[in-house]
Amino acid sequence: MRKRTAAVFLAPFVLLFAGFFVAPILYALAQSFTAVERSGLLGLHGQSTRFAGLANYGKALSDPGFVESLGRILLYAAIMVPLMVVGSTVLALILEAGMARWPRFFRTSFFLPYGIPGVIASIMWGFLYAPGTSPFTPVFAAFGIETDLLGPGTVFWSIMNIVVWLFVGYNMLVVVAQLQSIPRTLYEAARIDGAGRWGVAWRIQIPLLRPALVLITVFTIIGSLQLFNEPLVLLQLSSGISTTYTPTLTAYHDAFNSNDMALAAAESIILALVTAVLSFGFLRFVGRGRR
Amino acid sequence: MRTVGLRWLTTVLLLVLAAYFLLPLYWLIVAATKNTGDLINSSPLWFANPQLWTNLGDLFAFGDGIYLRWILNSVIYSGLGAAGATLIAACAGYAMAKCEFRGREALFNVILAGVLLPTTAIGLPLFLLMSDAGLANTYWAVLLPSLVSPFGVYLSRVYAATVPDDVLDAARADGAGEWRIFLTIALKIMSPAMVTIFLFQFIGIWNNYFLPLVMLSDTSLYPLTLGLTSWQGFADREPILQTLVVVGSFVSVIPLIVLSGGLQRFWRAGLTEGSVRE
Numbered sequence: 378m379r380k381r382t383a384a385v386f387l388a389p390f391v392l393l394f395a396g397f398f399v400a401p402i403l404y405a406l407a408q409s410f411t412a413v414e415r416s417g418l419l420g421l422h423g424q425s426t427r428f429a430g431l432a433n434y435g436k437a438l439s440d441p442g443f444v445e446s447l448g449r450i451l452l453y454a455a456i457m458v459p460l461m462v463v464g465s466t467v468l469a470l471i472l473e474a475g476m477a478r479w480p481r482f483f484r485t486s487f488f489l490p491y492g493i494p495g496v497i498a499s500i501m502w503g504f505l506y507a508p509g510t511s512p513f514t515p516v517f518a519a520f521g522i523e524t525d526l527l528g529p530g531t532v533f534w535s536i537m538n539i540v541v542w543l544f545v546g547y548n549m550l551v552v553v554a555q556l557q558s559i560p561r562t563l564y565e566a567a568r569i570d571g572a573g574r575w576g577v578a579w580r581i582q583i584p585l586l587r588p589a590l591v592l593i594t595v596f597t598i599i600g601s602l603q604l605f606n607e608p609l610v611l612l613q614l615s616s617g618i619s620t621t622y623t624p625t626l627t628a629y630h631d632a633f634n635s636n637d638m639a640l641a642a643a644e645s646i647i648l649a650l651v652t653a654v655l656s657f658g659f660l661r662f663v664g665r666g667r668r
Numbered sequence: 669m670r671t672v673g674l675r676w677l678t679t680v681l682l683l684v685l686a687a688y689f690l691l692p693l694y695w696l697i698v699a700a701t702k703n704t705g706d707l708i709n710s711s712p713l714w715f716a717n718p719q720l721w722t723n724l725g726d727l728f729a730f731g732d733g734i735y736l737r738w739i740l741n742s743v744i745y746s747g748l749g750a751a752g753a754t755l756i757a758a759c760a761g762y763a764m765a766k767c768e769f770r771g772r773e774a775l776f777n778v779i780l781a782g783v784l785l786p787t788t789a790i791g792l793p794l795f796l797l798m799s800d801a802g803l804a805n806t807y808w809a810v811l812l813p814s815l816v817s818p819f820g821v822y823l824s825r826v827y828a829a830t831v832p833d834d835v836l837d838a839a840r841a842d843g844a845g846e847w848r849i850f851l852t853i854a855l856k857i858m859s860p861a862m863v864t865i866f867l868f869q870f871i872g873i874w875n876n877y878f879l880p881l882v883m884l885s886d887t888s889l890y891p892l893t894l895g896l897t898s899w900q901g902f903a904d905r906e907p908i909l910q911t912l913v914v915v916g917s918f919v920s921v922i923p924l925i926v927l928s929g930g931l932q933r934f935w936r937a938g939l940t941e942g943s944v945r946e
Contacts (some may be wrong), residue, residue, distance in 0.1 A: 383767035
Protein backbone atom coordinates (compact mmCIF):
# COMPACT_ATOMS: atom_id res chain seq x y z
CA MET A 378 0.00 0.00 0.00
CA ARG A 379 1.33 3.43 -0.87
CA LYS A 380 1.89 5.91 1.92
CA ARG A 381 -0.60 8.39 0.51
CA THR A 382 -3.34 5.77 0.58
CA ALA A 383 -2.40 4.73 4.11
CA ALA A 384 -2.63 8.34 5.24
CA VAL A 385 -6.19 8.57 3.87
CA PHE A 386 -7.16 5.37 5.71
CA LEU A 387 -5.58 6.57 8.92
CA ALA A 388 -6.82 10.16 8.81
CA PRO A 389 -10.35 9.76 10.25
CA PHE A 390 -9.15 7.86 13.31
CA VAL A 391 -6.11 10.01 13.93
CA LEU A 392 -8.16 13.23 13.67
CA LEU A 393 -10.86 11.99 16.04
CA PHE A 394 -8.28 10.60 18.44
CA ALA A 395 -6.42 13.90 18.45
CA GLY A 396 -9.63 15.86 18.96
CA PHE A 397 -11.29 13.74 21.62
CA PHE A 398 -8.40 12.08 23.47
CA VAL A 399 -5.25 14.15 23.08
CA ALA A 400 -6.70 17.67 22.95
CA PRO A 401 -8.81 17.33 26.13
CA ILE A 402 -5.84 16.02 28.11
CA LEU A 403 -3.63 18.88 26.94
CA TYR A 404 -6.42 21.33 27.63
CA ALA A 405 -6.90 19.97 31.15
CA LEU A 406 -3.17 20.18 31.72
CA ALA A 407 -3.06 23.81 30.58
CA GLN A 408 -6.16 24.69 32.56
CA SER A 409 -4.81 23.16 35.75
CA PHE A 410 -2.10 25.86 35.79
CA THR A 411 -4.55 28.75 35.54
CA ALA A 412 -6.84 30.64 37.86
CA VAL A 413 -9.96 32.58 37.00
CA GLU A 414 -10.29 35.99 38.58
CA ARG A 415 -13.58 37.73 38.78
CA SER A 416 -13.48 41.50 39.04
CA GLY A 417 -15.99 43.99 40.28
CA LEU A 418 -18.83 43.52 42.72
CA LEU A 419 -20.08 39.90 42.73
CA GLY A 420 -17.77 39.25 39.79
CA LEU A 421 -20.16 41.00 37.47
CA HIS A 422 -17.46 42.89 35.59
CA GLY A 423 -16.26 39.92 33.67
CA GLN A 424 -13.47 37.55 34.49
CA SER A 425 -9.89 37.07 33.46
CA THR A 426 -7.65 34.04 33.42
CA ARG A 427 -4.11 34.18 34.68
CA PHE A 428 -1.25 31.76 35.13
CA ALA A 429 -1.37 30.30 38.60
CA GLY A 430 1.55 27.89 38.61
CA LEU A 431 0.98 24.92 40.86
CA ALA A 432 -1.62 26.72 42.99
CA ASN A 433 -4.48 24.40 41.93
CA TYR A 434 -2.37 21.34 42.69
CA GLY A 435 -1.53 22.78 46.08
CA LYS A 436 -5.18 23.50 46.71
CA ALA A 437 -6.23 19.98 45.71
CA LEU A 438 -3.54 18.27 47.78
CA SER A 439 -4.24 20.37 50.86
CA ASP A 440 -7.98 19.70 50.66
CA PRO A 441 -8.62 16.96 53.22
CA GLY A 442 -11.69 15.77 51.27
CA PHE A 443 -9.71 15.14 48.08
CA VAL A 444 -6.73 13.57 49.85
CA GLU A 445 -9.05 11.32 51.81
CA SER A 446 -10.80 10.28 48.59
CA LEU A 447 -7.43 9.41 47.04
CA GLY A 448 -6.56 7.28 50.05
CA ARG A 449 -9.96 5.60 49.95
CA ILE A 450 -9.70 4.77 46.26
CA LEU A 451 -6.17 3.39 46.66
CA LEU A 452 -7.40 1.12 49.46
CA TYR A 453 -10.34 0.15 47.28
CA ALA A 454 -8.03 -0.72 44.37
CA ALA A 455 -5.65 -2.61 46.66
CA ILE A 456 -8.53 -4.89 47.68
CA MET A 457 -10.34 -4.99 44.33
CA VAL A 458 -7.37 -6.02 42.16
CA PRO A 459 -6.47 -9.26 43.97
CA LEU A 460 -10.16 -10.02 44.53
CA MET A 461 -10.93 -9.65 40.82
CA VAL A 462 -7.85 -11.55 39.61
CA VAL A 463 -8.26 -14.47 42.03
CA GLY A 464 -12.05 -14.56 41.64
CA SER A 465 -12.07 -14.66 37.85
CA THR A 466 -9.20 -17.17 37.71
CA VAL A 467 -10.82 -19.57 40.17
CA LEU A 468 -14.16 -19.41 38.34
CA ALA A 469 -12.45 -20.02 34.99
CA LEU A 470 -10.34 -22.93 36.27
CA ILE A 471 -13.36 -24.66 37.82
CA LEU A 472 -15.48 -24.20 34.70
CA GLU A 473 -12.73 -25.33 32.33
CA ALA A 474 -11.68 -28.33 34.40
CA GLY A 475 -15.01 -29.94 33.54
CA MET A 476 -15.58 -30.49 37.24
CA ALA A 477 -19.20 -29.36 37.20
CA ARG A 478 -22.35 -30.02 35.25
CA TRP A 479 -23.96 -27.47 32.90
CA PRO A 480 -20.81 -25.39 32.21
CA ARG A 481 -22.61 -23.34 29.53
CA PHE A 482 -25.36 -22.31 31.89
CA PHE A 483 -22.85 -21.26 34.53
CA ARG A 484 -20.69 -19.37 32.07
CA THR A 485 -23.66 -17.43 30.76
CA SER A 486 -25.08 -16.57 34.16
CA PHE A 487 -21.71 -15.35 35.46
CA PHE A 488 -21.21 -13.20 32.37
CA LEU A 489 -24.73 -11.75 32.19
CA PRO A 490 -24.20 -8.76 34.54
CA TYR A 491 -21.52 -7.39 32.18
CA GLY A 492 -24.32 -6.26 29.85
CA ILE A 493 -25.96 -4.15 32.55
CA PRO A 494 -24.97 -0.48 32.90
CA GLY A 495 -23.24 0.35 36.19
CA VAL A 496 -25.89 2.90 37.15
CA ILE A 497 -28.75 0.43 36.56
CA ALA A 498 -26.90 -2.20 38.58
CA SER A 499 -26.45 0.37 41.35
CA ILE A 500 -30.16 1.21 41.32
CA MET A 501 -31.02 -2.51 41.66
CA TRP A 502 -28.46 -3.19 44.37
CA GLY A 503 -29.58 0.02 46.07
CA PHE A 504 -33.00 -1.56 46.61
CA LEU A 505 -31.36 -4.81 47.70
CA TYR A 506 -29.30 -2.87 50.27
CA ALA A 507 -31.78 -0.29 51.56
CA PRO A 508 -33.07 -1.11 55.06
CA GLY A 509 -36.78 -1.13 54.11
CA THR A 510 -36.54 -3.21 50.95
CA SER A 511 -33.49 -5.41 51.44
CA PRO A 512 -34.04 -9.18 51.50
CA PHE A 513 -30.63 -9.58 53.16
CA THR A 514 -30.97 -7.54 56.36
CA PRO A 515 -33.73 -9.84 57.76
CA VAL A 516 -31.43 -12.81 57.12
CA PHE A 517 -28.61 -11.11 58.98
CA ALA A 518 -31.03 -10.12 61.74
CA ALA A 519 -32.08 -13.77 62.13
CA PHE A 520 -28.45 -14.51 63.00
CA GLY A 521 -28.46 -11.63 65.44
CA ILE A 522 -26.49 -9.27 63.21
CA GLU A 523 -28.11 -5.87 62.91
CA THR A 524 -26.60 -4.26 59.87
CA ASP A 525 -27.24 -1.35 57.52
CA LEU A 526 -25.71 -2.27 54.17
CA LEU A 527 -25.62 1.41 53.23
CA GLY A 528 -24.16 2.57 56.54
CA PRO A 529 -20.93 4.58 56.73
CA GLY A 530 -18.71 1.58 57.42
CA THR A 531 -20.40 -1.00 55.21
CA VAL A 532 -21.17 0.99 52.06
CA PHE A 533 -17.52 0.71 50.96
CA TRP A 534 -17.95 -3.09 50.79
CA SER A 535 -21.41 -2.79 49.29
CA ILE A 536 -19.99 -0.74 46.39
CA MET A 537 -17.24 -3.29 45.96
CA ASN A 538 -19.83 -6.03 45.73
CA ILE A 539 -21.63 -4.23 42.88
CA VAL A 540 -18.40 -3.89 40.90
CA VAL A 541 -17.40 -7.52 41.45
CA TRP A 542 -20.90 -8.59 40.43
CA LEU A 543 -20.65 -6.54 37.22
CA PHE A 544 -17.17 -7.52 36.02
CA VAL A 545 -15.92 -10.79 37.48
CA GLY A 546 -17.78 -12.81 34.83
CA TYR A 547 -16.27 -10.78 32.02
CA ASN A 548 -12.78 -11.23 33.43
CA MET A 549 -13.50 -14.92 33.87
CA LEU A 550 -14.10 -15.12 30.11
CA VAL A 551 -10.74 -13.45 29.46
CA VAL A 552 -9.10 -16.21 31.52
CA VAL A 553 -11.19 -18.93 29.85
CA ALA A 554 -10.12 -17.66 26.42
CA GLN A 555 -6.47 -17.86 27.45
CA LEU A 556 -6.93 -21.32 28.98
CA GLN A 557 -8.40 -22.60 25.75
CA SER A 558 -5.35 -21.43 23.84
CA ILE A 559 -3.09 -23.77 25.87
CA PRO A 560 -2.12 -26.72 23.64
CA ARG A 561 -3.68 -30.05 24.70
CA THR A 562 -0.31 -31.80 24.35
CA LEU A 563 1.01 -29.89 27.37
CA TYR A 564 -1.68 -31.43 29.56
CA GLU A 565 -0.92 -34.90 28.24
CA ALA A 566 2.80 -34.44 28.87
CA ALA A 567 2.08 -33.33 32.42
CA ARG A 568 -0.16 -36.32 33.03
CA ILE A 569 2.52 -38.70 31.76
CA ASP A 570 4.93 -37.02 34.17
CA GLY A 571 2.46 -37.86 36.92
CA ALA A 572 1.03 -34.41 37.67
CA GLY A 573 -2.35 -34.32 39.42
CA ARG A 574 -5.11 -31.80 38.94
CA TRP A 575 -3.44 -29.29 41.31
CA GLY A 576 -0.08 -29.85 39.67
CA VAL A 577 -1.55 -29.05 36.28
CA ALA A 578 -3.19 -25.91 37.62
CA TRP A 579 -0.05 -24.66 39.40
CA ARG A 580 2.68 -25.72 37.01
CA ILE A 581 0.99 -25.25 33.63
CA GLN A 582 -2.21 -23.24 33.71
CA ILE A 583 -1.32 -20.39 36.05
CA PRO A 584 2.07 -19.60 34.40
CA LEU A 585 0.53 -19.70 30.92
CA LEU A 586 -2.33 -17.48 32.06
CA ARG A 587 0.08 -14.67 32.72
CA PRO A 588 -0.92 -12.42 29.76
CA ALA A 589 -4.63 -12.66 30.68
CA LEU A 590 -3.91 -11.95 34.36
CA VAL A 591 -1.77 -8.94 33.44
CA LEU A 592 -4.59 -7.61 31.26
CA ILE A 593 -7.18 -8.04 34.01
CA THR A 594 -4.91 -6.42 36.58
CA VAL A 595 -4.25 -3.33 34.44
CA PHE A 596 -7.90 -2.82 33.55
CA THR A 597 -9.01 -3.36 37.14
CA ILE A 598 -6.48 -0.78 38.36
CA ILE A 599 -7.74 1.77 35.83
CA GLY A 600 -11.42 1.01 36.44
CA SER A 601 -11.07 1.07 40.24
CA LEU A 602 -9.32 4.42 40.39
CA GLN A 603 -12.07 6.03 38.29
CA LEU A 604 -14.90 4.73 40.48
CA PHE A 605 -17.85 7.10 39.98
CA ASN A 606 -21.20 5.65 38.84
CA GLU A 607 -21.87 3.37 41.80
CA PRO A 608 -21.17 5.91 44.57
CA LEU A 609 -23.02 8.63 42.63
CA VAL A 610 -26.21 6.55 42.50
CA LEU A 611 -25.90 5.35 46.10
CA LEU A 612 -25.14 8.92 47.29
CA GLN A 613 -28.88 9.60 47.52
CA LEU A 614 -29.49 6.49 49.62
CA SER A 615 -26.50 6.35 51.90
CA SER A 616 -25.31 8.61 54.67
CA GLY A 617 -21.89 7.01 54.27
CA ILE A 618 -21.15 8.64 50.90
CA SER A 619 -20.22 12.29 50.52
CA THR A 620 -19.68 14.34 47.37
CA THR A 621 -15.96 13.79 47.88
CA TYR A 622 -16.17 10.02 48.28
CA THR A 623 -13.91 9.27 45.28
CA PRO A 624 -11.48 11.53 43.38
CA THR A 625 -13.72 11.46 40.30
CA LEU A 626 -16.77 12.45 42.33
CA THR A 627 -14.75 15.28 43.89
CA ALA A 628 -13.60 16.55 40.50
CA TYR A 629 -17.13 16.34 39.11
CA HIS A 630 -18.48 18.19 42.13
CA ASP A 631 -15.81 20.90 41.94
CA ALA A 632 -16.41 21.37 38.22
CA PHE A 633 -20.19 21.61 38.18
CA ASN A 634 -21.31 22.52 41.69
CA SER A 635 -18.44 24.76 42.78
CA ASN A 636 -17.78 25.89 39.21
CA ASP A 637 -14.03 25.61 39.70
CA MET A 638 -12.92 23.98 36.45
CA ALA A 639 -9.22 24.67 37.06
CA LEU A 640 -9.27 22.85 40.39
CA ALA A 641 -11.24 19.98 38.81
CA ALA A 642 -8.65 19.82 36.02
CA ALA A 643 -5.81 19.62 38.55
CA GLU A 644 -7.63 16.84 40.41
CA SER A 645 -8.24 14.92 37.15
CA ILE A 646 -4.57 15.26 36.22
CA ILE A 647 -3.47 14.02 39.64
CA LEU A 648 -5.75 11.01 39.27
CA ALA A 649 -4.49 10.38 35.72
CA LEU A 650 -0.89 10.52 36.99
CA VAL A 651 -1.60 8.09 39.83
CA THR A 652 -3.29 5.77 37.33
CA ALA A 653 -0.40 5.99 34.88
CA VAL A 654 2.22 5.39 37.57
CA LEU A 655 0.38 2.35 38.92
CA SER A 656 -0.54 0.74 35.59
CA PHE A 657 2.77 1.41 33.81
CA GLY A 658 4.64 0.58 36.99
CA PHE A 659 2.85 -2.74 37.17
CA LEU A 660 3.54 -3.46 33.48
CA ARG A 661 7.26 -2.71 33.95
CA PHE A 662 7.36 -4.81 37.09
CA VAL A 663 5.94 -7.91 35.38
CA GLY A 664 7.95 -7.20 32.23
CA ARG A 665 11.20 -7.25 34.18
CA GLY A 666 10.34 -10.42 36.06
CA ARG A 667 9.91 -12.11 32.73
CA ARG A 668 13.41 -11.56 31.42
CA MET B 669 -17.08 -42.74 43.32
CA ARG B 670 -14.95 -39.96 44.76
CA THR B 671 -14.94 -38.01 41.49
CA VAL B 672 -18.73 -38.25 41.23
CA GLY B 673 -19.04 -36.74 44.69
CA LEU B 674 -16.58 -33.99 43.83
CA ARG B 675 -18.49 -33.25 40.64
CA TRP B 676 -21.73 -32.77 42.56
CA LEU B 677 -20.03 -30.70 45.20
CA THR B 678 -18.63 -28.28 42.59
CA THR B 679 -21.98 -28.15 40.83
CA VAL B 680 -23.75 -27.19 44.03
CA LEU B 681 -21.08 -24.57 44.74
CA LEU B 682 -21.51 -23.09 41.27
CA LEU B 683 -25.29 -23.12 41.66
CA VAL B 684 -24.89 -20.94 44.75
CA LEU B 685 -22.69 -18.58 42.73
CA ALA B 686 -25.18 -18.54 39.85
CA ALA B 687 -27.87 -17.58 42.36
CA TYR B 688 -25.69 -14.64 43.42
CA PHE B 689 -25.33 -13.43 39.84
CA LEU B 690 -28.98 -13.97 38.91
CA LEU B 691 -30.66 -12.80 42.12
CA PRO B 692 -30.66 -9.05 41.30
CA LEU B 693 -32.14 -9.82 37.89
CA TYR B 694 -34.80 -12.03 39.44
CA TRP B 695 -35.52 -9.24 41.93
CA LEU B 696 -35.86 -6.79 39.02
CA ILE B 697 -38.42 -9.01 37.26
CA VAL B 698 -40.49 -9.34 40.44
CA ALA B 699 -40.19 -5.67 41.37
CA ALA B 700 -41.19 -4.53 37.87
CA THR B 701 -44.66 -6.05 38.44
CA LYS B 702 -45.35 -4.19 41.71
CA ASN B 703 -47.09 -0.91 42.46
CA THR B 704 -45.23 1.75 44.43
CA GLY B 705 -46.65 0.69 47.81
CA ASP B 706 -45.81 -2.97 47.34
CA LEU B 707 -42.34 -2.09 46.10
CA ILE B 708 -41.54 -0.83 49.59
CA ASN B 709 -43.82 -2.91 51.78
CA SER B 710 -44.22 -6.38 50.26
CA SER B 711 -41.75 -9.24 50.47
CA PRO B 712 -38.88 -8.20 48.15
CA LEU B 713 -38.40 -11.57 46.49
CA TRP B 714 -42.00 -12.53 45.83
CA PHE B 715 -44.88 -11.19 43.73
CA ALA B 716 -47.63 -9.01 45.22
CA ASN B 717 -50.63 -7.86 43.15
CA PRO B 718 -48.74 -8.21 39.84
CA GLN B 719 -49.55 -5.40 37.43
CA LEU B 720 -46.77 -5.44 34.86
CA TRP B 721 -48.98 -4.13 32.03
CA THR B 722 -50.22 -1.17 34.07
CA ASN B 723 -46.62 -0.34 34.97
CA LEU B 724 -45.48 -0.61 31.37
CA GLY B 725 -48.37 1.62 30.31
CA ASP B 726 -47.40 4.19 32.94
CA LEU B 727 -43.75 3.96 31.94
CA PHE B 728 -44.36 4.78 28.29
CA ALA B 729 -47.03 7.40 29.05
CA PHE B 730 -45.10 9.41 31.66
CA GLY B 731 -43.86 12.85 30.59
CA ASP B 732 -45.32 12.58 27.07
CA GLY B 733 -43.52 9.30 26.42
CA ILE B 734 -40.04 10.58 27.24
CA TYR B 735 -38.93 7.03 28.04
CA LEU B 736 -39.39 5.95 24.42
CA ARG B 737 -37.31 8.95 23.41
CA TRP B 738 -34.53 7.83 25.76
CA ILE B 739 -34.58 4.33 24.25
CA LEU B 740 -34.32 5.87 20.80
CA ASN B 741 -31.45 8.10 21.93
CA SER B 742 -29.55 5.16 23.44
CA VAL B 743 -30.02 3.22 20.20
CA ILE B 744 -28.80 6.21 18.16
CA TYR B 745 -25.73 6.82 20.34
CA SER B 746 -24.80 3.15 20.61
CA GLY B 747 -25.80 2.02 17.11
CA LEU B 748 -24.33 4.87 15.09
CA GLY B 749 -21.39 5.30 17.45
CA ALA B 750 -20.44 1.62 17.37
CA ALA B 751 -20.94 1.30 13.58
CA GLY B 752 -18.84 4.40 12.91
CA ALA B 753 -16.17 3.44 15.41
CA THR B 754 -15.88 -0.04 13.89
CA LEU B 755 -15.44 1.25 10.34
CA ILE B 756 -12.99 3.98 11.33
CA ALA B 757 -10.95 1.58 13.45
CA ALA B 758 -10.93 -1.02 10.66
CA CYS B 759 -9.55 1.53 8.18
CA ALA B 760 -6.83 2.62 10.59
CA GLY B 761 -5.88 -0.91 11.64
CA TYR B 762 -5.71 -2.02 8.00
CA ALA B 763 -3.41 0.88 7.08
CA MET B 764 -1.19 0.14 10.08
CA ALA B 765 -0.91 -3.53 9.17
CA LYS B 766 -0.31 -3.06 5.46
CA CYS B 767 1.86 0.02 5.19
CA GLU B 768 5.22 0.62 6.79
CA PHE B 769 5.79 4.26 7.58
CA ARG B 770 8.04 6.16 9.92
CA GLY B 771 6.66 6.50 13.44
CA ARG B 772 4.18 3.68 12.95
CA GLU B 773 4.97 1.89 16.20
CA ALA B 774 5.13 5.17 18.10
CA LEU B 775 1.68 6.15 16.84
CA PHE B 776 0.36 2.68 17.67
CA ASN B 777 1.68 2.92 21.24
CA VAL B 778 0.15 6.35 21.73
CA ILE B 779 -3.22 4.97 20.57
CA LEU B 780 -2.92 2.00 22.94
CA ALA B 781 -2.04 4.34 25.80
CA GLY B 782 -5.37 6.04 25.07
CA VAL B 783 -7.07 3.01 26.62
CA LEU B 784 -5.37 3.81 29.91
CA LEU B 785 -6.67 7.38 30.21
CA PRO B 786 -9.33 7.87 32.86
CA THR B 787 -12.61 9.03 31.31
CA THR B 788 -12.86 11.86 33.82
CA ALA B 789 -9.55 13.30 32.81
CA ILE B 790 -10.98 13.46 29.28
CA GLY B 791 -14.64 14.13 30.06
CA LEU B 792 -14.41 17.41 31.96
CA PRO B 793 -12.10 19.28 29.56
CA LEU B 794 -13.98 17.76 26.62
CA PHE B 795 -17.12 19.42 27.93
CA LEU B 796 -15.40 22.81 27.83
CA LEU B 797 -14.03 22.18 24.33
CA MET B 798 -17.47 21.11 23.15
CA SER B 799 -19.03 24.21 24.73
CA ASP B 800 -16.55 26.43 22.89
CA ALA B 801 -17.43 24.67 19.65
CA GLY B 802 -21.13 25.13 20.39
CA LEU B 803 -21.62 21.36 20.45
CA ALA B 804 -22.30 20.79 24.16
CA ASN B 805 -25.85 19.61 24.80
CA THR B 806 -26.27 18.18 21.29
CA TYR B 807 -26.23 14.62 19.89
CA TRP B 808 -22.75 15.32 18.52
CA ALA B 809 -21.30 15.85 22.00
CA VAL B 810 -21.92 12.18 22.82
CA LEU B 811 -21.65 10.70 19.31
CA LEU B 812 -18.32 12.14 18.18
CA PRO B 813 -16.20 10.93 21.13
CA SER B 814 -17.90 7.53 20.82
CA LEU B 815 -16.41 7.09 17.35
CA VAL B 816 -12.95 6.53 18.83
CA SER B 817 -12.05 2.95 19.72
CA PRO B 818 -8.34 2.44 20.41
CA PHE B 819 -9.05 -1.22 21.19
CA GLY B 820 -10.72 -1.46 17.77
CA VAL B 821 -7.59 -0.22 15.99
CA TYR B 822 -5.52 -2.74 17.90
CA LEU B 823 -7.80 -5.67 17.05
CA SER B 824 -8.19 -4.57 13.42
CA ARG B 825 -4.45 -4.42 13.00
CA VAL B 826 -4.05 -7.95 14.34
CA TYR B 827 -6.67 -9.27 11.92
CA ALA B 828 -5.60 -7.16 8.94
CA ALA B 829 -2.12 -8.62 9.25
CA THR B 830 -3.62 -12.00 8.27
CA VAL B 831 -4.84 -10.64 4.91
CA PRO B 832 -2.40 -12.19 2.38
CA ASP B 833 -0.29 -9.61 0.54
CA ASP B 834 -0.27 -11.54 -2.75
CA VAL B 835 -4.08 -11.44 -2.85
CA LEU B 836 -3.96 -7.66 -2.47
CA ASP B 837 -1.22 -7.38 -5.12
CA ALA B 838 -3.20 -9.55 -7.52
CA ALA B 839 -6.25 -7.34 -7.06
CA ARG B 840 -4.12 -4.25 -7.68
CA ALA B 841 -2.68 -5.83 -10.83
CA ASP B 842 -6.26 -6.38 -12.00
CA GLY B 843 -6.78 -2.65 -11.66
CA ALA B 844 -8.92 -2.59 -8.50
CA GLY B 845 -8.72 0.65 -6.48
CA GLU B 846 -7.54 0.68 -2.87
CA TRP B 847 -11.05 1.34 -1.50
CA ARG B 848 -12.52 -1.51 -3.47
CA ILE B 849 -9.79 -3.84 -2.28
CA PHE B 850 -10.43 -2.78 1.29
CA LEU B 851 -14.19 -3.10 1.07
CA THR B 852 -14.37 -6.38 -0.87
CA ILE B 853 -11.29 -8.33 0.27
CA ALA B 854 -9.86 -6.99 3.52
CA LEU B 855 -13.14 -6.36 5.32
CA LYS B 856 -14.31 -9.88 4.57
CA ILE B 857 -11.24 -11.38 6.24
CA MET B 858 -11.46 -8.89 9.12
CA SER B 859 -15.17 -9.46 9.73
CA PRO B 860 -14.85 -11.51 12.97
CA ALA B 861 -12.81 -8.69 14.48
CA MET B 862 -15.35 -6.15 13.30
CA VAL B 863 -18.27 -7.95 14.93
CA THR B 864 -16.31 -8.02 18.18
CA ILE B 865 -15.39 -4.33 17.99
CA PHE B 866 -18.99 -3.40 17.21
CA LEU B 867 -20.43 -5.36 20.13
CA PHE B 868 -17.87 -4.13 22.65
CA GLN B 869 -18.25 -0.55 21.52
CA PHE B 870 -22.05 -0.82 21.52
CA ILE B 871 -22.13 -2.08 25.11
CA GLY B 872 -19.45 0.43 26.08
CA ILE B 873 -21.46 3.40 24.76
CA TRP B 874 -24.75 2.04 26.09
CA ASN B 875 -23.26 1.66 29.58
CA ASN B 876 -21.31 4.92 29.50
CA TYR B 877 -22.66 7.36 32.02
CA PHE B 878 -20.03 9.98 32.65
CA LEU B 879 -19.89 11.41 29.12
CA PRO B 880 -23.64 12.05 28.64
CA LEU B 881 -23.90 13.22 32.26
CA VAL B 882 -21.30 15.89 31.62
CA MET B 883 -22.41 16.84 28.11
CA LEU B 884 -26.20 16.90 28.18
CA SER B 885 -28.64 19.12 30.04
CA ASP B 886 -31.68 18.78 27.78
CA THR B 887 -33.69 15.72 28.97
CA SER B 888 -34.89 14.97 25.44
CA LEU B 889 -31.27 14.18 24.47
CA TYR B 890 -30.68 11.82 27.41
CA PRO B 891 -29.79 8.17 26.91
CA LEU B 892 -31.59 5.62 29.09
CA THR B 893 -29.01 5.49 31.86
CA LEU B 894 -29.10 9.24 32.41
CA GLY B 895 -32.88 9.41 32.11
CA LEU B 896 -33.45 6.70 34.70
CA THR B 897 -31.08 8.23 37.25
CA SER B 898 -32.70 11.63 36.74
CA TRP B 899 -36.06 10.04 37.58
CA GLN B 900 -34.54 8.44 40.63
CA GLY B 901 -33.41 11.87 41.77
CA PHE B 902 -37.00 13.12 41.71
CA ALA B 903 -38.54 10.02 43.31
CA ASP B 904 -38.72 11.69 46.74
CA ARG B 905 -41.16 14.25 45.40
CA GLU B 906 -43.03 12.01 42.98
CA PRO B 907 -43.34 8.46 44.39
CA ILE B 908 -44.66 6.95 41.12
CA LEU B 909 -41.17 7.57 39.69
CA GLN B 910 -39.82 4.94 42.07
CA THR B 911 -41.90 2.32 40.25
CA LEU B 912 -41.05 3.77 36.85
CA VAL B 913 -37.31 3.64 37.59
CA VAL B 914 -37.65 -0.08 38.37
CA VAL B 915 -39.86 -0.89 35.35
CA GLY B 916 -37.67 1.30 33.16
CA SER B 917 -34.54 -0.52 34.35
CA PHE B 918 -36.27 -3.83 33.64
CA VAL B 919 -37.14 -2.84 30.05
CA SER B 920 -33.69 -1.38 29.40
CA VAL B 921 -31.90 -4.49 30.58
CA ILE B 922 -33.72 -6.90 28.23
CA PRO B 923 -31.94 -5.99 24.94
CA LEU B 924 -28.56 -5.87 26.67
CA ILE B 925 -28.99 -9.36 28.05
CA VAL B 926 -29.88 -10.65 24.60
CA LEU B 927 -26.87 -8.84 23.17
CA SER B 928 -24.40 -10.10 25.75
CA GLY B 929 -25.65 -13.61 25.00
CA GLY B 930 -24.68 -12.89 21.40
CA LEU B 931 -21.42 -11.31 22.49
CA GLN B 932 -20.42 -14.56 24.18
CA ARG B 933 -20.24 -16.23 20.80
CA PHE B 934 -17.70 -13.69 19.60
CA TRP B 935 -15.79 -13.04 22.78
CA ARG B 936 -13.14 -15.56 21.88
CA ALA B 937 -11.93 -13.49 18.93
CA GLY B 938 -11.68 -10.25 20.90
CA LEU B 939 -10.52 -11.54 24.24
CA THR B 940 -7.78 -13.88 23.13
CA GLU B 941 -6.27 -11.42 20.68
CA GLY B 942 -6.50 -8.80 23.39
CA SER B 943 -4.60 -10.84 25.90
CA VAL B 944 -2.25 -13.00 23.87
CA ARG B 945 -0.10 -10.00 23.14
CA GLU B 946 2.02 -8.63 25.94
